[in-house]
Amino acid sequence: MKLVVMIPAYNEEQTIGAVIREIPRDACEKVEVVVIDDGSTDNTYGEALKAGADKIVKFKRNRGLAPAFRAGLETALSMGADIIVNTDADGQYDGMEIPKLIKPILDRNADVVLGSRTKGTIEDMPLDKKAGNYIATLITRELSGCYISDAQTGFRAFTRDMALKLNVLSEYTYVQETLMQIASQGAVIVEVPINFRKRVGGRSRLIGNIYGYAKRAGATILRTYRDYQPLKTFLFIGGCFLLAGLITGANVLVYFFNTGIITGKLPTAVLTVLLLIIGFQSVVMGILADMLKSHKKVQDEILYRIKKLEYDE
Structure with a gap:
C-alpha cells in the first residue's frame, strides 16, 4: 500500500x-x-x-x-x-x-x-x-x-x-x-x-x-x-421568469377587465410576454441540458477508463 x-x-x-x-x-x-x-x-x-x-x-x-x-x-x-x-x-x-x-x-x-x-x-x-x-x-x-x-x-x-x-x-x-x-x-x-x-x-x-x-x-x-444538476438549475431560472410573468400578466388582466382596454398597461403587457418567453425557453434549455447530462456521464466514464489504463500502465 x-x-x-x-x-x-x-x-x-x-x-x-x-x-x-x-x-x-x-x-x-x-x-x-x-x-x-x-x-x-x-x-x-x-x-x-x-x-x-x-x-x-x-x-x-x-x-x-x-x-x-x-x-x-x-x-x-x-x-x-x-x-x-x-x-x-x-x-x-x-x-x-x-x-x-x-x-x-x-x-x-x-x-x-x-x-x-x-x-x-x-x-x-x-x-x-x-x-x-x-x-x-x-x-x-x-x-x-x-x-x-x-x-x-x-x-x-x-x-x-x-x-x-x-x-x-x-x-x-x-x-x-x-x-x-x-x-x-x-x-x-x-x-x-x-x-x-x-x-x-x-x-x-x-x-x-x-x-x-x-x-x-x-x-x-x-x-x-x-x-x-442542469434540469434543476434551468427549471429554477425558468420558474422565476414564469412566475414574474404571471404576476405582471395578472396585473394586465385585472386592468383589462376593469377598463376593457390594455393601452394604459401596454409596457407591462410587453414585459409579461418577454418574461413568459424567457421562462419557457429556460425550461426547454433545462430539458435539453438534462438530455446531454447522460452523454457527460458516458464521457466521464470513458475518461476514467483511459486514465486508469494510462496510470496503471
Whole structure:
C-alpha cells in the first residue's frame, strides 16, 4: 500500500520544510511526498528539496490552487499511489494526523476522508474567514446533498479510484468542485476531527481578499451545480421568469377587465410576454441540458477508463 502526500505551495519557503519533515513516513507501507511549486518567486523549491521531497513539480508561473491540485493528483497517480493525501504548505494542518486521516480508507469504510476543522480545534482563524467558511460550507452542503461540517478544508485523503474519477476544471479553487463531483458519484465521505494551527508567515496566498475569494468560489459552485444538476438549475431560472410573468400578466388582466382596454398597461403587457418567453425557453434549455447530462456521464466514464489504463500502465 503506497501513500503519496501532495503539497501545493506558492512562496512558502518559511514553512514548506517543516511541513515535509512532519509527515510520518511510517503512516503506510510506503510514503512519498510530492510538492507542486506553483511558480514561487522565493526559495520554496530549494527548501522542499532540502527537506526530502521525493518529487517536485515546478510551474514556470503562478497558475493558482486548482491547477496545482490537478497536477498533484496526476503526479501522485503516476507515482503509483493507492491513497493520496492533500495538505497545505503553510503548516496549519498537522502532518502527524495523517494516519488518522487515512484510517477510514485503510479500513475500507470511505472513498474520501475530510479533515474537519469545525469538528476539531481551531487555534486561530480570522472572523471574516470563519464566516466565509461557514457560508460556503452551507451552500456546498445544500447544493450537493452532502451533509458535511467543513467543505473548505484542504486536508483530504482520496482512494486511487476516487482520484481517477476527479476532473478538476476550475482555474481558481478545487475544494467545492471536487466535493460536488464526489457527491454526484455516490462516493462515501467520512469526516475526522483535526487540529487547525495558527498560520506562520502572513495571510493566505490564496485568500488575500475574502470578498474576492467569495466571488470566485461562488462562481465555481454555481458552475459546477449547473453542470451536474442542469434540469434543476434551468427549471429554477425558468420558474422565476414564469412566475414574474404571471404576476405582471395578472396585473394586465385585472386592468383589462376593469377598463376593457390594455393601452394604459401596454409596457407591462410587453414585459409579461418577454418574461413568459424567457421562462419557457429556460425550461426547454433545462430539458435539453438534462438530455446531454447522460452523454457527460458516458464521457466521464470513458475518461476514467483511459486514465486508469494510462496510470496503471
